[in-house]
Amino acid sequence: MKKSEEKLIVDGKRIDGRLPDQLRNIEVKVDVISRADGSAEVAFGNTRVIASVYGPRALYPKHLQEYESSILRCRYSMAPFSVDERKSPVPDRRSIELSKVIRLALEPAIFLEDFPKTAIDVFLEVVQADGSTRVTGINAASLALALAGIPMRDLVCACSVGKVDGTLVVDLNGKEDNFGEADVAFAMMPSKNKITLLQMDGLLSKEELKKLIEMAKEACKKIYELQKKALREKYKVKE
Amino acid sequence: MESYVLELLEKGRRIDGRKFDEFREIRIEENVVQKAEGSASVWLGETRVIAGVKLELGTPYADSPDQGVLIVNAEFTPLASPDFEPGPPGEDAIELARVVDRGIRESECIELEKLCITPGEKVWCIFVDISILNHQGNLLDASALASLVALRNTRIPKLEDDKIIRGEYEGKLPVRYKPINISVAKIGNALLIDPNFEEEKVVESKVSISVRDDDKICAIQKQGSKEISFEEMDKIFDLALEKSKEIRKLVK
Amino acid sequence: MSEKERPIVLPGEFVDEKKGRKLGDNVYEEDGKVFSKVIGIPKLTENEISVIALAGKYVPKVGDRVIGVILDVEVSGWFVDINSPYIAFLPLGEAVEEFVDTSRVDISKYYDVNEIIFCRISKVAKNKTVQVTMHDLHAKKLVGGVLVKITPSKVPRVIGKGGSMINLIKKKTKCELLVGQNGVIWVKGKNKAKAIEAILLIEKESHIIGLTEKVERMLSEGNEKK
Numbered sequence: 178m179k180k181s182e183e184k185l186i187v188d189g190k191r192i193d194g195r196l197p198d199q200l201r202n203i204e205v206k207v208d209v210i211s212r213a214d215g216s217a218e219v220a221f222g223n224t225r226v227i228a229s230v231y232g233p234r235a236l237y238p239k240h241l242q243e244y245e246s247s248i249l250r251c252r253y254s255m256a257p258f259s260v261d262e263r264k265s266p267v268p269d270r271r272s273i274e275l276s277k278v279i280r281l282a283l284e285p286a287i288f289l290e291d292f293p294k295t296a297i298d299v300f301l302e303v304v305q306a307d308g309s310t311r312v313t314g315i316n317a318a319s320l321a322l323a324l325a326g327i328p329m330r331d332l333v334c335a336c337s338v339g340k341v342d343g344t345l346v347v348d349l350n351g352k353e354d355n356f357g358e359a360d361v362a363f364a365m366m367p368s369k370n371k372i373t374l375l376q377m378d379g380l381l382s383k384e385e386l387k388k389l390i391e392m393a394k395e396a397c398k399k400i401y402e403l404q405k406k407a408l409r410e411k412y413k414v415k416e
Numbered sequence: 417m418e419s420y421v422l423e424l425l426e427k428g429r430r431i432d433g434r435k436f437d438e439f440r441e442i443r444i445e446e447n448v449v450q451k452a453e454g455s456a457s458v459w460l461g462e463t464r465v466i467a468g469v470k471l472e473l474g475t476p477y478a479d480s481p482d483q484g485v486l487i488v489n490a491e492f493t494p495l496a497s498p499d500f501e502p503g504p505p506g507e508d509a510i511e512l513a514r515v516v517d518r519g520i521r522e523s524e525c526i527e528l529e530k531l532c533i534t535p536g537e538k539v540w541c542i543f544v545d546i547s548i549l550n551h552q553g554n555l556l557d558a559s560a561l562a563s564l565v566a567l568r569n570t571r572i573p574k575l576e577d578d579k580i581i582r583g584e585y586e587g588k589l590p591v592r593y594k595p596i597n598i599s600v601a602k603i604g605n606a607l608l609i610d611p612n613f614e615e616e617k618v619v620e621s622k623v624s625i626s627v628r629d630d631d632k633i634c635a636i637q638k639q640g641s642k643e644i645s646f647e648e649m650d651k652i653f654d655l656a657l658e659k660s661k662e663i664r665k666l667v668k
Numbered sequence: 669m670s671e672k673e674r675p676i677v678l679p680g681e682f683v684d685e686k687k688g689r690k691l692g693d694n695v696y697e698e699d700g701k702v703f704s705k706v707i708g709i710p711k712l713t714e715n716e717i718s719v720i721a722l723a724g725k726y727v728p729k730v731g732d733r734v735i736g737v738i739l740d741v742e743v744s745g746w747f748v749d750i751n752s753p754y755i756a757f758l759p760l761g762e763a764v765e766e767f768v769d770t771s772r773v774d775i776s777k778y779y780d781v782n783e784i785i786f787c788r789i790s791k792v793a794k795n796k797t798v799q800v801t802m803h804d805l806h807a808k809k810l811v812g813g814v815l816v817k818i819t820p821s822k823v824p825r826v827i828g829k830g831g832s833m834i835n836l837i838k839k840k841t842k843c844e845l846l847v848g849q850n851g852v853i854w855v856k857g858k859n860k861a862k863a864i865e866a867i868l869l870i871e872k873e874s875h876i877i878g879l880t881e882k883v884e885r886m887l888s889e890g891n892e893k894k
Binding site: 270271273274276277278281284285361365366369370371372373374375376377378379380381382383386387390394 | 508511514521623631634635637640642644653
């Protein structure tokens, strides 16, 4: 972790005025891509990610087909204008790792065995990046999968937690991600109470790590409510 | 084979007779590559990995102008397994390199500040290249261990008028910690240390944890396509912390 | 939630205790409790628990009558797009009555690419290979008209109890209508725009109570304006 000149916590408040366990303002929109089978857009503060799902659909070439289940494919990509210094649209090593990590965060929740020999494609585009893009993407992807009618065990909720200027915090923004002492990406199936993603880098004691996981679980409960609300809103009667 | 692995595990046994928390036989050889500034060959059972360290001159990152640069790369060479294809690193090789990198980087085990030659202009770039030579499971732990041992025996080449004189050295790379990576695999209710190739085929979930000498955790990567309970995750943390001490004793 | 809507369940939400009933579509069981796999409307009967999905692809079932589009002509059969991740095959023997010498005859004269057929699913193998047949009372080639696609699970709503909804649309628009279980609907007639509007309304509000009245109102409005 790099060191920052400015303090990230002043008088118990974070640089954007939040308390340590406070999430940023969360926006959830569904059906944002007309011809996708399912799509959603989620923003955590200034971080904004769009997810679209196509499938299950026929998978070619045939030798890629799994005889007994569908294959989940995931592509995480950052738009060139999403960050401070223009990012080349060519997939870099980070995007490739994140594509794999996000796929494995969603896979436990999907009944892939219900659609053998097909593929389910999840595309994530980071439109604006201000920390915690992968977990924001997972929240959007989970909604898109449900909206596409893909059979799932549960929705998937995700959030970041970490340590900044010695304080344990929830939902890291860009500066906190870059200059904090540790950051953790966490995802879970909320009704099943099971973890589907855990990544961490930085320096943490075991006790700090356990405390952070508890904080992440609490934050995910709140995110779950927002996801459910967005899905139910879609089907409400509009006069 | 897969159902046999599962059958045995339910009876509390592993196919190679090991205990659930037992590593395979570990062999470490240092300085195996003369042309590299540092190198190590590690065997975990039959899994074999060589890590080589090369030092080059380069420019520092803009946000850390007075620090050396660390770059880790891994090659899943096709000769090591019928599943590896020739070509640029795929997602698994990229993931492995990045996880090993994080263990080294976040633990701050290399004193990068001491590798600055001219601030903002010239620093030492440390290239750690991992070559998988035989894939029999648990490539991550083997690669992290090989990388660490290679770094610990790395010497800094002599510099004369800003030119590197290969073969002549001025001191060792300053490596102050020994971060150890421990992967724990979950199959059914069993938590296994050092999964071999057959076990990896039936693994539901795997968590890799990098631990520093002072028991600080510097990197975690959950892998695998199934979920883990909170209780299992707690047990995995404890297991990783415990085993890291054992493996660290093997590193000079 | 207003009384106008049927209650919706989301993936992972609890539907009911199993109580010895059979598990139908779109649900799964854990420790005697049944949960939904999809966003949908729970359907609880004496013998079965299921959820009617509000979105999702068509999964071919033997016996279903579907509307398909010819994708490709092979030597002894045709590949048919049945609006599913699985492509169906119509063997020559299931399409034509007389003997055909395939070395001399180009079978595209029977069915050609992009033509539309109303057929029946005759086989679904374990590996999801699908076979259809034209040997069915209702099977025929559909000429003219247009195709509308809706979510397959909403087909029963378009048909209505005893055909009430589909007959309403036919009566009010004087169009020919054929509904495939795979969510593909064939519409032919001068007033097809109105019929399509009605179908899309049903698709959008399939979970609303009082839908039939709403559709009737919508279809009558158009007629009044004339």
